[in-house]
Amino acid sequence: MLARLSDRNPVLAPDQLIDDMVPPMMFDEVSFDSYIPDPNEPSQSAAVNACRDFVARASTVRSGGKKSFFRKAAPKQGIGLYLDGGFGVGKTHLLASVYHSMPGPKAFATFGEVTNVVGALGYIDALERLSGHSVLCIDEFELDDPGDTMVVSRLLTELTARGVSIVATSNTLPGQLGEGRFAAQDFLREIQKLSAIFETLRVDGPDYRHRDLPPAPEPSSNDQLEEFAENTVGATLDEFDDLAGHLAKLHPSKYKALVEGVTMVCIKNVHPAPDQAVALRFVALTDRLYDAEIPVSISGAKLDEIFTPEMIAGGYRKKYLRAVSRLLALSRFAEAND
Known part of the structure; x- marks a missing residue:
């Protein structure tokens, strides 16, 4: 009988949640030296220099403060750097390079993983x-x-006060965070407080990941998908609705462990998500699959139809478009392995 994600119920210890806050495997070996700036985009070279400077300054933060005979030095205020820019300009590469260059203990996570x-x-x-x-x-x-x-x-305010430095990436400027999702003006003071933590740097350039790629593969039939899963060691096969129901029962912090050790995720009878809650859980699962480079193969509707036009037009537009881009990349991995 084929394994199902819907039958897996990972249990995580608190220490493991923190220990798992590391860059995705694809960024295990990156560094500032391996980042190749686009010669036509001076902002990329500026970003590398800013990140190197951040590491130099942040590395000294926790050793600051005036010592006394009776107590250790209090840490200085942590510093912040915010890399703003579009998809595929290498911001995550730079972020992981900062992580690898800093002394431990240290943590790396998506915003969703932090929450x-x-x-x-x-x-x-x-x-x-x-x-x-x-x-x-x-x-x-x-x-x-x-x-x-x-x-x-x-x-973040309390962490920086305790000497933890923060570096973040996004395609939304700090002062615009939350726009389109809720009444941001009602929380302007909180958003401004976040903005004040960071020195903001813009990183421009074209998306290098998805240029000149073929369209998404056509979905398989159910029989073809089952045969594919059966012939792939370590693959899982789930009904779309069963998987959606199982994700609703798991805290999103467990999604990474849910797919650990899986070599291929196959999903039968895919159809548009019935509501935002289901859609956002699939966004979170997609991120964990992408980080682990686990191919995805499906039957039913196309992967770019999981999120309805109404969802794409709403406040979570960037989340859904990123998830679609990642799902299509993972489906191409599956097609290459077929």
Whole structure:
């Protein structure tokens, strides 16, 4: 019988949640030296220099402060750097390079993973576990709702006060975070507080990941998909609705462990997500699959039809477009392995 993601129920210890805050495997070996700036985009060279300078300054933060005979030196205020720019200009490469260059302990996570860790551990526990870090690297920084705004603002403010430096990437300027998702003006003070933490740098250039690529593969038939899964060691096969129901029962912090060790994810009878909750869970799952470079093969509707036009036109547009781009890339991996 074929394995199903829907039958997996990972259990994570608090220490593992923090230990798992590392760059995706594809960025294990990156460095500032391996980042190749586009000669036509001077902002990319400027970004490399700014990140190197950030590492030099942030590395000294925790050793600052005046010592006394009775107590250790208090850490200096952490510093912040915010890399703003479009998709595929190498921001995550630079973010991972910062992580690799900083002394430990240190943490790297997407914005969604940070909020998931806080949700799973509780605010106080998460704050205490992260407050001893030299740096917190946050990829795809975004604010999706008022609750996230308040939690993230408080967390980053308290972490920087304890000497933790923050570097983040996004395609939305700090002062515009939350626009289109909720009444951002009602939370302007919190958003401005976040903006004040960061020195912002724009990184321009074309998306190098998806230029001149063929269209997404056509979905398989159910029989073809089952045969494909059966002939692929380590593959899983789930009904779309079963998987959607299972994701609803798992905290998103467990999605990474959910797909650990899986070589291929096959999903039968894919159809448009019935609501935003289902859609956003699939966005979170897609991110974990993409980080782990796990191919995806499906039957039913095309992968770019999971998110309805109404969803794409709404406040989560960037999330959905990123997920579609990643799903199509993963489906091409599957096609290459077929």
